[in-house]
Amino acid sequence: MAVITYRDALNQALREEMQRDDRVFLIGEEVGVYQGAYKVSKGLLQEFGEMRVVDTPITELGFAGVGVGAAMVGLRPIVEFMTWNFAVLALDQVLNSASKMLYMSGGQYNVPIVFRGPNGAALQLSAQHSQAFESWLAHVPGLKVVTPGTPYDAKGLLKSAIRDDNPVCFLEGEMLYNTKGEVPDEEYLVPIGVAELKREGDHCSIITNGKMALVAMQVADQLAKEGIRVDVVDLRTVRPMDFEAIRTSVQKTNRAVVLEEGWEIAGIGAQVVDFIQRECFDHLDAPVLRVHQADVPMPYAKNLERAAKPDVPKTIAAVKKVMYLE
Amino acid sequence: MATKKKESGSAGTQTSDPSTNGKSNPDLDRELLRSMLLQRRFEERCAEAYALGKIGGFCHLYIGQEAVSTGTLSILRPDDYVITTYRDHGQALARGMSPRNVMAELFGRADGVVRGKGGSMHLFDRNVNFLGGHGIVGAHVPLATGVGFAIKYRGGDQVCICFMGESVVNTGAFHEALNMAGLWKLPVVYVIENNRYGMGTALERASAIHDIYERGASYNMPRAQCDGQDVFAVREATQEAVDRARRDQIPTLLEVRTYRFMGHSMSDAVSGTYRTKAELDEYMKRDPIMLLRMHMLEHGELTDEELQRLDAELKALVQDAWDFADKSPEPPLESLYEDVYVDTTSDSTNQAIAAD
Numbered sequence: 171m172a173v174i175t176y177r178d179a180l181n182q183a184l185r186e187e188m189q190r191d192d193r194v195f196l197i198g199e200e201v202g203v204y205q206g207a208y209k210v211s212k213g214l215l216q217e218f219g220e221m222r223v224v225d226t227p228i229t230e231l232g233f234a235g236v237g238v239g240a241a242m243v244g245l246r247p248i249v250e251f252m253t254w255n256f257a258v259l260a261l262d263q264v265l266n267s268a269s270k271m272l273y274m275s276g277g278q279y280n281v282p283i284v285f286r287g288p289n290g291a292a293l294q295l296s297a298q299h300s301q302a303f304e305s306w307l308a309h310v311p312g313l314k315v316v317t318p319g320t321p322y323d324a325k326g327l328l329k330s331a332i333r334d335d336n337p338v339c340f341l342e343g344e345m346l347y348n349t350k351g352e353v354p355d356e357e358y359l360v361p362i363g364v365a366e367l368k369r370e371g372d373h374c375s376i377i378t379n380g381k382m383a384l385v386a387m388q389v390a391d392q393l394a395k396e397g398i399r400v401d402v403v404d405l406r407t408v409r410p411m412d413f414e415a416i417r418t419s420v421q422k423t424n425r426a427v428v429l430e431e432g433w434e435i436a437g438i439g440a441q442v443v444d445f446i447q448r449e450c451f452d453h454l455d456a457p458v459l460r461v462h463q464a465d466v467p468m469p470y471a472k473n474l475e476r477a478a479k480p481d482v483p484k485t486i487a488a489v490k491k492v493m494y495l496e
Numbered sequence: 497m498a499t500k501k502k503e504s505g506s507a508g509t510q511t512s513d514p515s516t517n518g519k520s521n522p523d524l525d526r527e528l529l530r531s532m533l534l535q536r537r538f539e540e541r542c543a544e545a546y547a548l549g550k551i552g553g554f555c556h557l558y559i560g561q562e563a564v565s566t567g568t569l570s571i572l573r574p575d576d577y578v579i580t581t582y583r584d585h586g587q588a589l590a591r592g593m594s595p596r597n598v599m600a601e602l603f604g605r606a607d608g609v610v611r612g613k614g615g616s617m618h619l620f621d622r623n624v625n626f627l628g629g630h631g632i633v634g635a636h637v638p639l640a641t642g643v644g645f646a647i648k649y650r651g652g653d654q655v656c657i658c659f660m661g662e663s664v665v666n667t668g669a670f671h672e673a674l675n676m677a678g679l680w681k682l683p684v685v686y687v688i689e690n691n692r693y694g695m696g697t698a699l700e701r702a703s704a705i706h707d708i709y710e711r712g713a714s715y716n717m718p719r720a721q722c723d724g725q726d727v728f729a730v731r732e733a734t735q736e737a738v739d740r741a742r743r744d745q746i747p748t749l750l751e752v753r754t755y756r757f758m759g760h761s762m763s764d765a766v767s768g769t770y771r772t773k774a775e776l777d778e779y780m781k782r783d784p785i786m787l788l789r790m791h792m793l794e795h796g797e798l799t800d801e802e803l804q805r806l807d808a809e810l811k812a813l814v815q816d817a818w819d820f821a822d823k824s825p826e827p828p829l830e831s832l833y834e835d836v837y838v839d840t841t842s843d844s845t846n847q848a849i850a851a852d
């Protein structure tokens with residue numbers, strides 16, 4: 171099995187799916203001539219030409235809508251946002267057009283489209299370039315929301331997203347693009363809506379998604395040295411959410427910490443905790459704790475940014491607290 | 497790049513004789529009259545049904561603008577595409593959607609065109625490539641650009657007509673969508689139905705320029721303006737734009753000057769705060785149906801008796817639609833959770849989509 175970057179895993183998924191289906195095209199800012207703001211689309215213009223790798227003006231609302239319209243009449247667009255922060259300008263097309271079209275049309279017009287791009291914080295990009303949008307998007311019926319944390323998941327889930335006949339929001343991470351992992355040489359898909367147990371333990375469950383899966387795995391490795399064994403449940407998809415995976419883990423460990431990149435209020439973790447208190451109430455030995463971004467816009471200064479982000483020490487502290495070790 | 501201003505189109509001051517290029521075509525004229533009169537009779541009953549509580553929510557009537565829907569859509573082929581706003585009843589009927597299923601939708605019934613999921617603002621019909629009734633002002637304009645993109649992508653010769661009110665030209669979506677259509681040369685005809693008011697705000701109070709077809713200059717796009725009360729003028733301008741789109745894949749911005757005889761929706765007064773009764777009366781002198789009827793009477797294409805017969809037939813057709821809608825059951829409760837997602841992937845839908 172080859173070890174490749176998350177970026178190259180995405181690139182492989184795009185290339186393979188564009189080779190497989192000529193209705194699939196990529197549209198967005200700098201995806202063609204520039205080869206992608208983060209080089210995810212490197213080489214695609216040369217291979218597929220400018221009708222299928224479409225550079226747009228800076229016009230998020232417009233090109234997201236172009237994607238939706240093209241999808242309604244049979245194409246399968248992949249709309250790249252340079253970051254999900256810019257996609258806020260296009261949310262009308264994601265929420266009001268793409269997510270509702272099938273329902274509003276009484277089942278006549280589905281919208282097979284992927285909206286993708288980096289999500290959440292990188293390093294010192296401050297308030298307007300550091301937001302995590304999974305909870306905003308996961309709120310909306312009609313959308314699927316996918317947040318892969320590893321190269322393997324990134325490739326397998328992007329291929330599934332492109333083949334899905336529904337609108338899929340695909341949240342990548344700028345800090346993930348250079349991370350490496352094993353990716354099979356042969357073709358594979360990762361199904362949307364299925365979590366993965368990325369570390370196995372019986373003392374506590376860490377339920378997480380997206381790039382926080384990497385944090386959770388580091389937490390698991392560090393705690394193992396102290397003899398604390400944790401389950402890491404990587405949701406991978408936050409809508410639909412794999413509630414059975416959460417149930418199975420929490421019923422085994424009887425303790426849970428929910429780790430997410432975004433803010434606390436109405437976050438993904440709130441939904442996970444809601445499920446746990448309803449379905450695993452009798453199994454709990456401690457209140458469920460959440461680790462998340464501080465409830466502030468992301469600051470620029472290194473020390474302030476570090477203080478605002480969820481990280482390994484904060485998560486370790488939460489695990490120890492639910493285990494009554496501190 | 498052709499820039500063309502066909503006529504001032506300031507309704508209320510124009511001659512009431514529609515242009516016909518000197519040609520008389522009684523069969524066509526009867527079809528046009530039938531289409532326009534059907535919309536009028538249908539919507540008069542919508543107003544009644546709304547008052548009776550049979551239609552709920554928002555309901556935006558098209559009365560006064562029928563020459564625009566009929567004039568433009570009578571130019572299209574069945575495989576062309578149509579997309580529009582929430583003021584969509586007239587275009588739906590002009591495109592050939594069933595009055596029965598449209599009325600059932602307005603009544604919120606199981607036999608509605610979208611099974612009671614959309615109502616007045618969201619009429620869709622795949623059988624006639626009617627891509628919806630959209631409720632966010634301006635949001636459907638990029639969708640039309642996307643349809644044009646798909647046509648070009650597949651190498652087809654279809655055309656997409658995108659209807660919008662004049663207030664749309666001030667949205668960002670309009671600018672973004674037309675810029676890309678002009679840049680990429682897509683086969684879309686953007687039809688601005690300038691009925692002079694975005695809800696209660698007059699064009700002059702909302703747009704820095706008043707000849708809004710001139711906005712096309714910003715997008716290197718051919719543009720024209722025509723009288724929207726004259727169905728022949730609308731047809732002529734549309735034909736030119738559609739030919740250009742079909743033949744050369746060049747988009748057009750077409751401003752059609754019209755006027756709505758009803759309020760913005762069923763929940764506001766026909767006149768009062770933002771326009772005067774006198775203004776409304778003046779515009780109603782150029783009722784598009786009356787103008788066509790007078791033309792046909794003058795040219796001996798239609799007798800009074802024939803007109804009475806047609807009117808009676810259409811009233812019966814609308815009554816039939818009403819009765820059908822009234823008898824249609826409410827949507828089954830289990831349909832609440834249907835059509836949120838499709839449970840297919842590209843493997844299983846290849847054929848259906850390829851045949852689209």
